[in-house]
Each structure stands twice: as C-alpha cells, then as structure tokens.
Amino acid sequence: MQTATHDYSLRWEEDALLTVDQRQLPHTVRLLRITTVDELIEAIRSLAIRGAPALGVAGAFGVVLAMRAHSTGTDVDFGGVHRDAERLARARPTAVNLAWGVRRALGKVSSGRDAALNEALAMLAEDERVNRSAAENAADVVLRLCPDRPLRVLTHCNTGRLATAAFGTALGAIRVLAGRGRIEGVLVDETRPLLQGARLTCWELKELHIPHRLVVDSAAAWAMAQGEVDCVLVGADRIAANGDTANKIGTYSLALAAQRHRIPFVVVAPESTRDLGIASGRDIVVEERGAEEVLEFGGASVAPAATSVYNPAFDVTPANLISAVVTERGCVLARDDLVPGGS
Structure with missing residues (x-):
C-alpha cells in the first residue's frame, strides 16, 4: 500500500491498477494495488472503487489484466480474456459504464495487449476532459x-x-x-x-x-x-x-x-x-x-x-x-x- 498524492482516483503503474481505496476514507488515504481480474471484481463489489465513470475506466484496465493472465509469450487465450471480461462487466449490474469500458477495451484485444492498454489510458485522459466539459x-x-x-x-x-x-x-x-x-x-x-x-x-x-x-x-x-x-x-x-x-x-x-x-x-x-x-x-x-x-x-x-x-x-x-x-x-x-x- 502507498500514500495517494495525485489528483486521479485511478492510475496504471508497473502492470497494476492503482486506485484510492474508498473504503478507508475519510480517515486514511491509501492506494490499493490491483493485479488480477478477481482482485478488481472484489474491489468493485466492496466499493473500494465506485462511481459510474470510474467503473468504466477500471473495467478497461481490467481487460488489460485479463490479457496478462491469459497470455503466454505472444500467444493469447482470447476465450479466457472474454470470460474474465464478462465476469467483470457483471460485477455491478446497474452502472452501465462498467460494461461500456470493458467493451471498449475488448475491441482492441485482437491488436494485442499494448493496444488494449493504450485504449484504457486514452479513456483515463478522456474522462477528465469529458467531466470538465x-x-x-x-x-x-x-x-x-x-x-x-x-x-x-x-x-x-x-x-x-x-x-x-x-x-x-x-x-x-x-x-x-x-x-x-x-x-x-x-x-x-x-x-x-x-x-x-x-x-x-x-x-x-x-x-x-x-x-x-x-x-x-x-x-x-x-x-x-x-x-x-x-x-x-x-x-x-x-x-x-x-x-x-x-x-x-x-x-x-x-x-x-x-x-x-x-x-x-x-x-x-x-x-x-x-x-x-x-x-x-x-x-x-x-x-x-x-x-x-x-x-x-x-x-x-x-x-x-x-x-x-x-x-x-x-x-x-x-x-x-x-x-x-x-x-x-x-x-x-x-x-x-x-x-x-x-x-
């Protein structure tokens, strides 16, 4: 765990999603390091990550985590990636952004993990611009x-x-x-x-x-x-x-x-x-x-x-x-x- 010092509630660092753990606020400001789809689903269900726009961005990064889990060298088990993505998209059924974010990143998986990661990073930057507007x-x-x-x-x-x-x-x-x-x-x-x-x-x-x-x-x-x-x-x-x-x-x-x-x-x-x-x-x-x-x-x-x-x-x-x-x-x-x- 690390102390949060940035203005974003989510960020990608060293093959992991870092997020402010909202369960700990207001008394403790900490970053939660998430490296697997199962950890992300648990963070979403337990409300460590919450809020529709944040869920959308987190869902996109979850697809990147799924690709890492189902890749060996240059080979990717796309069936495994899609199964993890479907589980992730269902983690909070009311918020439409979660499934939206998953779908956006899934649209890039055929081009490789870097393409999916770049899409998630683009969504992160896009979210701030959209919210300000x-x-x-x-x-x-x-x-x-x-x-x-x-x-x-x-x-x-x-x-x-x-x-x-x-x-x-x-x-x-x-x-x-x-x-x-x-x-x-x-x-x-x-x-x-x-x-x-x-x-x-x-x-x-x-x-x-x-x-x-x-x-x-x-x-x-x-x-x-x-x-x-x-x-x-x-x-x-x-x-x-x-x-x-x-x-x-x-x-x-x-x-x-x-x-x-x-x-x-x-x-x-x-x-x-x-x-x-x-x-x-x-x-x-x-x-x-x-x-x-x-x-x-x-x-x-x-x-x-x-x-x-x-x-x-x-x-x-x-x-x-x-x-x-x-x-x-x-x-x-x-x-x-x-x-x-x-x-």
Missing part, C-alpha cells in the same frame, strides 16, 4: 435556472474525482460554480447506508475549501421547505433513452421533494452513462446489496437479530421529475418549461 455545461444550466445570487446547492452520494477518474460530474459542477463565485454553501446528504456523502463528498469539499454542511438524508426535504436549497445537483449510474435516471438510493425522494418545492433538479453525467438501448427506467436492473450494510453501523448491530432487510443500492427517478440532464454535449434532455435549448 459536463461540469461547465451544468454550471451554465444552473445559472440559467437559479436566482442571481450565491447558491445553496444540495447534492447526494459522491460525484467528485473519487467517483470518476478526475474532476467529477455533479461535484465537478459545484467546483465550477465555486470558481465563479456562485456557491454560498453545499448541503451534503450523508447517503445511507454506506455514507458516501459523509465520508467521501465532505472529504472532497474540505480538500477544495468549498463551504458545506452535512445533513441526514431524511432532513433534505425539510431543508427545501425551509428555503435552504436553491438547486439539487446529482450524478447518474444509468440514464435511459427517455431520461429516466438510475442513481444512488435516495435520489428519487430528493426529486419528489424538489418538484414539490419548485427547486431545479439537475443530473450531470458523461454521455457514456446514457444507455440509449433501453427505452425507460423500467428496463434498468436495480442492484440489491447485503443486509449487513443496514443491520450494522461501525461494526455494531443496530437491529434485532434475524431482522429482514430490503437494501436496494439505487433507485430510478422518472424523467418528468428532472429539470435537465447535462453531459459534455450540453443540455441533452430537459423539461421544456424549465430549460431552453434542451434536445
């Missing part, structure tokens, strides 16, 4: 929608550089707005049950010196009712052709509350998160995770033994609750009554 576009949209004064923005889960390769999506937009002097403060949902907002987003905002307050998820609607929120900015794990959006559990509740209080609700994501092959959110598979995430807190039991648990990791927000979906292309989907220029 999406964030700038989203900031422009927010300023068209919101009052002409420093804004109080509410966000959910983590959408910064930890959820991407670099910069961030919704949190990237907050960075842009802060750079323009347009952020009064950020309300950060804790994001139960694994506290990605509390552990990760607050850590990133502290690094960036952006003023913020942490709130329990169930306080968000009341904060809106009390006039504490001008805009909600969230990321996405999969966006259907009609704009229905899968994101971390609790997002749908925020969208309902935002509509009730006439507060703009803006989704920021790369084009790779849009899945135009599915018509609507009804086609999105929502991952359910283990009961222990709800039954325990800090290693201590918080419910009676043998309590049954329903633990969906994501929910789907219908498009009619979303003010705008913004990518590196601009405002790609919008409610016509709110955002001019949506397509």
